[in-house]
Amino acid sequence: MKRAALTDITAAVLREWPLPQPSFDGDKEVRGHILIVGGSREMPGAVILAATAALRAGAGKLTIATAASVAPLVALAIPESRVIGLAETAGGGFTMEAARRLAELHGKADALLVGPGMQDDAAAAELVRALLPRFSGTRIVIDAAAMGAVRPGREPHLLEEASEREHFRFGEPVLLTPHAGELAHLSGRSKDDINKDPQQAARQAADAWNAVVALKGATTVIAAPGGALWQHQGGNVGLAISGSGDTLAGIIAGLAARGATLEQAAAWGVALHASAGEQLSLRFGVLGYLAREISAEVPALLRTLAPA
Structure with missing residues (x-):
């Protein structure tokens, strides 16, 4: 199989691929409205981390839909947001009334x-399957447990099933953010196989599911349907901490709300997340900084990476 050209995500590449910028007199609507659906009784912090990161990435308006049991807590933690409380299942998920x-x-x-x-x-x-047709035309980022919508055995009425049993294709491209273990779980492949050739694994998943796939790791590979590939090397092991992935997803989604394409939002988001870890390590050391501290580094990094 012929390999697609691979682009290394560097500061120079990002400056040549500038993010959409609001006009100087633009209001919060012009900066983009982000809707974040997540959280649960046991993990309300994840949606708080993601929401904070989306705002730090420049989104202008924020709505959070989370478990009714923790909605007041989330609203207090993120006073900039509108918070919608959703009915919960016994297992801590949301009922179909949420859609x-x-x-x-x-x-x-x-x-x-x-x-x-x-x-x-x-x-x-x-x-996820219920939200897809309801949000047709919206830039969608799917993270964590929600990525299970592509697993074998799911009803294909909202996802188009391909010939191989594990392959489902989204009607419109979305962005998935798995690490190697999650991609192994979703695709039925072994984690070792994915780590052996992450470029091929990301590309095959992107083509199979009609999704932009950001395969996270020490080297993160981003694959788009059709073969385009990017990779980013950077950051440090301090980013391997609880909540770091939620923050990354929020940064990416915030950039998408501003008008970035899914590929661009992923490339910029991964680079910003890694650079934030590098900045934090200068103050705290490589180990010991917190996921909640990552997003505060993003605004200054956005300014640094702006085109000259």
Whole structure:
């Protein structure tokens, strides 16, 4: 199989691929509206991390849909947001009423992030399948448990099933953010096989599912349907900490809300996340900084990476 050209994500590449910028007199609507669906009784912090990161990435308006049991806590933690409380399943997920309730935001949200802190894998997958047609035309980022929508055995009425049993194709491209273990779980391949050739693994998943796949790791590979490939090397082991992935997903979704394509949002988001880890390591050391501290580095990094 012929390999696609690979682009290394560097500061120079990002400066030549500038993010959409609001006009000097633009309001919060112009900067983009992000809807984040996630959280649970046991993990309310994940959606807080993602939401904070989305705002730090420059999104102008934020709506969070989370478990009704923790919605007041989330609203207090993120006073900049509108918070919607969703009915919960016994396993800590959301009932299908959530999809009907969130449908009213179709056409109002510029980007949708689903997954951070969600529990009840089956309920999460069902919710994703229900949200897809309701948010047609919206930039969608799917993270964590919500990525289970592509696993074998899912009903194909909202996802198009390809010839191989593990292959489902989204009707419109979305962005998935797995690490190697998650991609192994989703695809049925071994983790060792994926780590052996992450470029091929990401590309095959992107083509199979019609999704931009950001395969996270010490070297992160981003693959788009059709073969385009990017990779980023950077950051440090301090980024391997609870909540770091939620923050990355929030940064990417915030950039998408601003108008970046999924590929661009992924490339910039991965680079910003890694650079934030490098900055934090200068102050705290490589080990010991917290995921909650990552997003605060993003605004200054965005300014540094702006075109000259």
